[in-house]
Amino acid sequence: MATAGPSRANATAPKFDSKNLEIKTKSIEQTLVPLVTQITTLVNHREKVGKKSEKTCKAIERVGQAVNLAIERFVSVGEAIGDNNADIKEDMFDACREARLAGENIAKLTDMTYDESGQVMSPADKSAMVRAARGLLSAVTRVLLLADRVVIKQIQAAKLKVIDSLNKIESTKTFTEFVQCFSQFGKEMVELAHLTGDRQNDLKDGKMKAKMAAARAILERSTMMLLTSCKTCLRHPDCVPAKETRNGVFVNMRRALSLIDDVINGGYAQPMQNGITTSRNTNNALQELIDLVETAKVTQADKSSRDKLQYVLDTVIDTTQDFTDSAYTSHEHRERILTLRDRARTDLRTLASVGAVLEKRPNKQHEQDLETCIQQMSKTLLDLKKQLQNTALDQASEIFRSNDDQDLLANLKQTGATGDLDRVEEHSLKFSEHSEQLQEACRLLGHIAGTAPLAISADYAENNIKSIGPQIVALATTLAIHPSSKIAKESLEVFSDTWESQVNDLSLLVKEINDCCQGKTSEKQVYLSLPRPGYIPVSKHGSTPKSIKPAKLDAEEQAKIAKLGLEMKLMTSELDAETDKWGDQDNDIFKRAKNMSSMAYSMYLFTRGEGMLKTTQDLFKQAEYFGEEGNKLFRSLKQFAAQVPECSLRTELSSLIDQIPSYCQQLLFITKSPTMGKVATFNKVDNTIQETQNLLSTISRIVPLSYTLAAKFQILSPVSPVHRWRTAPPTMDYRYNSYEDSDSIASSSSSRSDRSPLRGSTEKILY
Structure with missing residues (x-):
């Protein structure tokens, strides 16, 4: 990967935060898919307690070695990128060192060992493998995010070139100088358009995609407006309205460039x-x-x-x-x-x-x-x-029914060409009033927009109309002052075309917002499931598994499902490790936390195409049960917290407990919301698993804290009020899958590790 160019490119870039591993691009997710696949296999292997055949152990050993070799090649590329980019070199080498150590650790944990009799041993060190897996994913993600900073530097370098060219154009005094500067500006705009277009397509967050699209649209439309407004200003240097028009174009383009900078640096946190x-x-x-x-x-x-x-x-x-x-x-x-x-x-x-x-x-x-x-x-x-x-x-609707834009623009052009300043002013007032009405409509549309991207599009449509309107009025005035000026007339035509294009975009936006409000979509309703990674069976509600017809997942969907599944797996393993510490297994906190871990594990199996959850409708129902169980756990935790004496840990516990209802409500809202079509249903799956993770993460922090407080203040003693807690109702255990034998299915008390067998050979390593 090439160096970004001038050092000024990263002048406004925030310092890389090694603790923030948020993935914002699809390409990084897709890069992680093979690693996530192999780590999932290894973690599942450690979950399966008991003897394994030598063939199975050899297959696992090969996977561990393959992971280690792949990581070694991976970090070599990372270190080469670090060598070529001094500003990230230290962080990159640190992340590569962590990744290399984690890969070696994975290889050691999967090495075959033998007992004294020469038989293959298979130690079930679940916690060690989970820690190694998390460390490896964290280190590799850091390397990818640092490499992504190089791409950001390239965009910033291209943006700075455009800014420099704009400054040169603004200071030109002759047509010859202007033509030279504008020619260079055009080349640099093409480079920036390619880089920002690729970035827009790669972004995961819908809000960021919408902002980037708005910025790119402004720059694209402003290029012709910049050309004609500068030519008009050069031809009529003493004309104040012409200068106002040109200056307005510069302001809009610089704002768009600033917006690009905001997007690539992730500045979109909502105020709290x-x-x-x-x-x-x-x-x-x-x-x-x-x-x-x-x-x-x-x-x-x-x-x-x-x-x-x-x-x-x-x-x-x-x-x-x-x-x-x-x-x-x-x-x-x-x-x-x-x-x-x-x-x-x-x-x-x-x-x-x-x-x-x-x-x-x-x-x-x-x-x-x-x-x-x-x-x-x-x-x-x-x-x-x-x-x-x-x-x-x-x-x-009232605005588009009246369709006044063409008449208003035609009147401005006609009166400007005749040099009638009074009539231009009269029509300008009508045009300005129409512009204000459009801005009001955009503002209200932004308020009712059902999604963040639509709200952002409405906001920028309002801003664009607000800025272009006065420029058209100023150009009509310029033409009226110089009615024989061909360049002034051409400039007014260009700005009028831009206005009409913006209004057309607004009409499409109104339709999209209306469809969103009514829940309309052109796709048929489907339910999805994942019988094997990389495929989605499309089935009607109530159909049997035999009627499911698989449809292939695209790379982005496959990346999301694989990564979310592994994260869920690791979180349930950690929660199980915490609940296993509890000696009193009859209290409600233990039972409900254990039950929720079991439900989350069944959802993890769904991401692998395994388990009893066959379709997305099964997944949503399980998530609904998960949210309801979270509400019940909330009540039990409130009773428990009331027994804890005042202390800093109790304050921390209460703060965490208060987060549960909102997570539960959000999860229930997502699962009960109707969806139509493959894309919408897949997004619902994604949101469901992510909200489940949010709730599970909070509970994973609450359980050890509750255990510490219970032990410290002896709340779980035989005489404690804990014996008056409600008993959790029995829940269906979905965690087994179709490959298990009848004994493991029948044994409800068996550990989860008995329900995740490695199915025999290296063919399952790359799914």
Whole structure:
């Protein structure tokens, strides 16, 4: 990989954080697939306790050696990249050293050993293999992320060249000098367009893709506008409107370049306040409020929940003012929004009062009253959400029905060409009013957009219309001052074409947002499963496994499934290791944590095409049970925390416990949301597994902390109130797979390691 170029390329780049292993590109995920595959095989081998044949042990040994050799070749490339890039050399060599040691460790753990009689030994050191696997994945990911910094440097170098060219163009005084500078600028723009296009396609995050697409669109459209506006300014150097137009183009292009810098450096963290994401998007705030209301079933509207509900409702009300304050919102829509806002306030006051009473005097009647309040407020919020959607879409539809753009632009061109400044000013006022109406429509569309990429697209559409409108007015004025100027007329034509192109894009965006609000898609509903990695069987709901027709996964989907599956596997292994420390195996915390680990393990088997979960519908149902079990664990943990004396560990425990309801609610929301089509269903699978991991990660931190507190304060002693805890209901164990024998399936008390056999040969190593 080549060096990025000028040292200024990384001037604005943040320092690489070796602890942040977030993967933001598809290419890195795909690179990890073969390694994840082999490590999964090795971890499964260690999970299987008992004697293995010499043939199986040799196969495992070969896998370990193959991993070690592959890592050695891999780090050699990494070190070569480090040698060519001094700014990452130290970090790269450190990461390569870790990867090399981890690969050697994997090889040692898989070496064949013999006992005194010469028989092959197969030590089941599960924890050692898990630690080695995690260390190897972490080190390799660090190497890939550091190599990715080189790509980022290349984009930054190309961006800096464009900025330098823009500065030169801005300072030109003659046509000859301008032509030379613009020619060089064109070559550099082509290079930047290629690099940013590749980056856009490689990005995983939809928000970042949308931002990059917006930046690239601005630069592409601004190139012709820059050419004609600069020529107009050079031809009429004393014309103030011409200078304003040209300066506006420079401002827009520099903002787009700054946005590219923001995207490649990952600057998209949402601001947080009171533990809640703050956003100007009404849809986000409303959905967050709906989720919090549903969560009140678990938290029983305690003081903390009531404070969060009030804060988010205030955010919703603040953002809906864009709807009620808009001059283009009809009286009927405005009154309906105000009525529903007032009703939401009243519903929350009622819910809060019931929650306060329930907190002091819990009884069945108050619980029923709380359920009624929750249902009522949920209905009000859904009605408000629908009303806001109707308001925004009606405004946009009205604009496109009137179709005033062509007439307004034609009038500006005609009056400018005749040199009638008074008529230009008259038509400019009408055009500016139309521009403001379009901006209002974009703002409201951004509020109701159901996805972050759509909201970002609406936001940038508003900004583009806001900037291009005054430039068109200024150019019409320029033409009116110089009615015989061909370059001024050409410039106005170019800007008018850009305006029409932006309005056309907005019409497509309105359709996409409308479809998103209505849940429409062109794909047929399907359910997916993974009988073998790399394939997806597409089946109708209720069909038998025999009717499943496999469809091949693409590289990105395969990478996601493999990586998420292995992460889930390692997390369940860690949770099992923590729960195994508990001596009192009759208490509710132990049982529910163990049960949730079992459920998560069945979901891991699904990612390998194994186990009892055959279709995505099975996966979603299992995840739903997982979320419900998490809610039950939350109640048990609250009872446990109440018995712990005041201390710093109790504060930490309470903070972690309070995270459980929101994770459970989000998981239940995802699993119950309808999907149509292969892509949407696969995204639902991805989101389901990720939310399961979030909840599992929190529980993995809670269980050892609870054990420490229980032991420290002797809460688990025979006389402890722990014996009054509810007993966890029996749950179905999905963890076995179709390759197991009947004995292992029948034995419900057998360890998980008996349910993950390595199936015999190296053919299973690369799946």
